Amino acid sequence: MIIVCQKCKTRFHLDDEATDKPSFVARCTVCGHLFSAYKPKRVQEIAFIDLERARRDEANDHVITIGNRKGGVAKTTTCFNLGVSLALNNKKVLLVDFDAQANLTLSLGLKQQPTFYDAQKAFGRPLDDFITATPYPNLWLLPSGRNMVMLNKLYFGAQHFEYMLKDRLNGIKDQFDFILIDTPPAIEFYTLNALTASNRVVIPCQCDYLSTHGVDQVLRLIALIRKRSNPQIRSRILFTMLDRNSHSSRLIFSKIKDLYAGETFDTVVEMDGALKEAQILSMPAIHYNQQSVAGAQYLGLAKEIIANPHDPIPSSS
Ligand SMILES: Nc1ncnc2c1ncn2[C@@H]1O[C@H](COP(=O)(O)OP(=O)(O)OP(=O)(O)O)[C@@H](O)[C@H]1O
Ligand SMILES: [Mg+2]
Structure with missing residues (x-):
């Protein structure tokens, strides 16, 4: 395990x-500081608190995680372009960058x-x-940023660590119609929160060979979270980067x-070249080029999400 001197x-x-x-x-053998350290646990070992609290909590149907255990499948791209598309539909949107990569x-x-x-x-702010x-x-x-x-x-692994984001969002969530959370391709502090x-x-x-593996892993994790700390959680799969010219895709x-x-x-x-060009200019696809195929599709996704507030319970549950 790795522990870090807080000083x-x-x-x-x-x-x-x-x-x-x-x-x-x-x-600390370097600066002599005394500090509390926590032993990290594997996800399966974490003693999530019982369901009582979750049952008392209000529904957070407008808070949406964008997640997959697999890297590079367009989580961040989706968070950004979907957020902009919901905002274009007159919704007030908060994007939460919950990935230390800060992409x-x-x-x-x-x-x-x-x-x-x-x-x-x-504390207190x-x-x-x-x-x-x-x-x-x-x-x-x-x-997000380096720290x-x-x-x-x-x-x-610390007690109740998975509630840190939820507890903080509780104070502001009513100010927004949607809150979208971008997560890293790992099941750690960020994704569990x-x-x-x-x-x-x-x-x-992504429509490629190894994708089902990542989807399966995240569906299993959602099933675990449903049982242990969030019985209301539901999910839906979004196909990204489909290449219609590719037979395998x-x-x-x-x-x-x-x-x-x-x-x-x-x-x-x-798959859309205009979206890639937009990223170079730090822009969402639809603002960069109104003809962008992916930009229009993210607008369609926003409409679908607004129209269907109830996602299915994942089959792995
Ligand atoms: N529709 C698309 N058309 C073309 N390129 C795309 C499209 N969607 C995403 N990409 C490209 O795919 C790459 C990965 O996208 P992105 O960073 O959003 O993935 P990610 O899942 O957030 O990655 P990570 O797991 O590292 O956080 C980026 O280079 C992005 O430009
Ligand atoms: Mg990302």
Whole structure:
């Protein structure tokens, strides 16, 4: 396991068997600081709190996680372009960059903004202070940055860690029609917090050979979260980067569609050069080029999400 001195930030590698305790006090051998350390756990071992609290909590149907265990399947692209499309439909939208890579924040051309980590450190200050306007009407961002990586190091496995985002969003969620959370391709602090905070999950699935594996993994995780901390969570699969000129892409698309019948969006997002060009200019596809195929498809996805607030319960549950 890795523990980090909270004062001088030195990282120490400890043997996993060094202690049985979930948390313990350590002295930093570099600066002498005494600090609390938490033993990270594997997801299966985390003692999620019982369902009582979840049953008391209000529904968060307008809070949507964009997640998949697989990398590079258009999670961030979907969060950005779907957020802009919902905003164009006169919805007030908050994007939450909950990935330490900060790709969503960079996609919006923003850098070095205060992050959720800063918000957690600034006890007593409302989350509103950390939300920033974007160049687009109706669209706001809770940014990510380099220090977000500390959240996983300091809190993953600590008691009730999966409620940190939900508890903070509770104070502001009524100000928005939709809150979209971008997550990393890993099941750690960020994804577990996002899935606890939201009742809907959009699972982007690229039409390629290994995609079903990533979708299957995230559906299993959602099933676990349904049982342990968020019984209201539901999901839908979004096909992304479909290449209609490629026989294999079309074949995989129809196979996965059959496999998860009833659990996919009608909207499909195709491979689109205009979207790639837009990203170079830190712009959403539809603002860069109104003829953008993917831009129009994300607008269609926004309409589908607004029209169908009830997603299916995943078949793995
Ligand atoms: N419809 C599309 N047409 C063309 N390129 C696309 C499309 N959607 C996404 N891409 C490209 O695919 C790449 C991966 O996209 P993105 O960063 O959104 O994936 P991700 O799932 O967020 O990745 P990570 O797992 O690293 O967070 C990017 O280079 C992006 O430009
Ligand atoms: Mg991403």
